[in-house]
Amino acid sequence: MIATPAEPLVLPAPAKLNRMLHIIGRRPDGYHELQTLFQFLDHGDTLHVRRRQDGDIRLTPALAGVAEEENLVLRAARLLQAESRCRLGADIHLEKRLPLGGGLGGGSSDAATALLGLDALWGVGLSLDRLAELGLRLGADVPVFVRGHAAWGEGVGERLTPVELDTPWFVVVHPGVAVSTPAVFGAGELTRHTPPITIARALQGGASGWRNDCEATVRALYPPVADVLDWLSTRAPAMLTGTGACVFARLASEADADRLLAEIAGRWQAFKARGLNRSPLHDVLGR
Template sequence: MTDVIWLPSPAKINLFLHICGQYPNGYHNLQTLFQLLDVGDEIGFAVHDRATIELKTPMAGVAEQDNLIIKAAKALQIHTGSNCGAAIFVKKHLPMGGGIGGGSSNAATVLLALNAFWKLNLPLTELMDIATTIGADVPVFIRGKTGFAEGIGEIITPMDIPEQWYLVANPGVHVSTPDIFQHPDLPRNTQMIKAHEYSFESTRNDCQNLVCNLQGKVAKLLQWLVHYAPSRMTGTGASVFAVFNNKHEAQNVLRQLPNEFKGFVAKGTQTSVLHTKLEDILRAS
């Protein structure tokens, strides 16, 4: 088999999430700040000239036709008419359903990698159009910049923020994003802000109270974490995060994390580690 080329598939957190309204089609008008992290899954690619897409490491509980990795690869094939294919491998480090972008990031890594390895040369704007059909969070990973997002998450403005460290922790429960967005108790009328008005202290996650009411373990984890640093749920959960100024402080709290929870420490990045790695590979080839 062709050598497998491994690429990072970075996590993200939502530093805030405001629900500002709902569109007639049921989607919500959101505002959020996507912070990319330097930690994530790993995806391997062995490309070939047969038009077959194979996921060599299936994910438990996810049917192949529902897997965003397969959806992304096939969407790129259909969009371009490419006859190239690939065997794809995944080393999963991020919790599924954790609100840190695992599946969306995987899809973006596939689109960016195969666009390069199949020599399609589509611009990022075109890849983002394909990404939007796969999932609302996929475009931010295609753009590869920490960014202020609006609409359903597809209108992204790159935004420089101070470099910080994050302890990201998961309570071991799964939160269904569709269930949260369809819930009658979800706030949907938060006033919109401008990107330059953002501060952590003046924003919140509009899904947090609802999820805490539905999932006691999320509430318990947040109550523990907030004693150490400013803390918040990311996305629709279930993961939460705390903000630190340095790696040492974050790792010190991670060592104290109760055994019932799992967590990791990551640095916020302005540019995706995937984009950096892919550029290095292409420059060397």
């Protein structure tokens, strides 16, 4: 899918949930070995990307609290430009809906959308494998968004095996605090030695048996997250995603999600979304 100079590509950058997250060890480099199940949501950010002929890459608007050199969209665009030796540039406008530091993968998804979108816009034609390699240089969660399928993740989350998960409705709640991922992974009380399991065992157990090993630590460090988890768990099965701060509840129907949202109104920021096994970005790009 190639945009014309007058018509930008309009590309989704979907949120993700960690339907389960186990920490099975700590590596010598300080990173943690994980086992997790990634699933996309039909809710997220949107990138509007227009080709430039002069090689400049411009992003609007600036993100509050994020320096330009740390912005994953700009870093992704410049990395692809350098690796492909492409002389084209781009104007990128980011519609930001996902909270920063929410555990929904917003920045990683934005970066993946920039990589795939600019690969198409500039006619670079890199494989998904190569784009995923570039994505991993930007962050551990970027490859799953590049590959675009619900997945079992191992390592730091970059070793991916496609899976098919149930696709219920979710209500996702933001407790109104920012969670520091380094603080969570650096906490002494964090569970780090959950026994490894196989994909088959994880899927056989089903959602009722899934958990997030970060949840107890985040509860202790961030009481507002604990408040949301306690309240939400009385209404539906609820869990932390990633290292938080967002918490999600699994619902049987959209009507149930709407009723829960009505209860939440005025307490916290929240949205409803459907679980997806295929990223809507890949549908738009025809990948």
